[in-house]
Amino acid sequence: MTEAAEPGVYPQGVKLGVDVGTVRVGVAVCDRDSILATPLRTLDRNAKKNTDVRILAALAVELGAVEIFVGLPRTMKGEEHASARMATDYATLLAGMLRDSGSGVPVRLVDERLSTVTAHRNLREAGMSSRDHRKVVDQVAAAGILQHAIDMQKARGTEIGSRVYAESAPGPAGNSADEAAERQQHNRDQHNRDQHNTEGHSEPGQQ
Helix, strand or coil: CCCCCCCCCCCCCCEEEEEECCCEEEEEEECCCCCCEEEEEEEECCCCCCHHHHHHHHHHHHHCCCEEEEEEECCCCCCCCHHHHHHHHHHHHHHHHHHHCCCCCCEEEEEECCHHHHHHHHHHHCCCCHHHHHHHHHHHHHHHHHHHHHHHHHHHCCCCCEEECCCCCCCCCCCHHHHHHHHHHHHHHHHHHHHHHCCCCCCCCCC
8 A cells, every 4th residue: 555645745853764784774864844864873784583673663753753764776777676675675664663663654765876885985075984984884875865855855845755554464374475575566566656757857966
């Protein structure tokens, strides 16, 4: 299930940006007026226990976030590969954690390209040695994703990206895995349709 954005309508308040990696997950936050995104913290990715997803969901509730943007990696040709599927699956898990906690914070996938490359470049320009990049590069990349998202909301005057919904509650025995796979594929397909519908719009800061 997806929800179409209404023109001129998008949440106002604190928002989070998330950069998903296989080893670490970067998190960023913006002010209530959505002016500036800043790096917040880096979480160790735990794909088995998903402790990082639980921490992120709790953080969103603690900060009173009204929206969470998860970066969806694409190639320069706009193609999606394994990293994009990983981000979609992570966003689905996060939406489920938030639902189970009773929070209605929406999770949205937003197109991101070269965010980590840009983050490394910004850190070099700031005088940080490459050896120290690992400590903060993921959260700096998350700040880039979030800044792009809030800037696009203001530029277009409407919501952006694709909302991701949690997997459906398990049905009859033996069907839960199929339903989960179907939901994840649905989220990816919906994002592709939304991306196609927005072709032709210029996106400030897009590389």
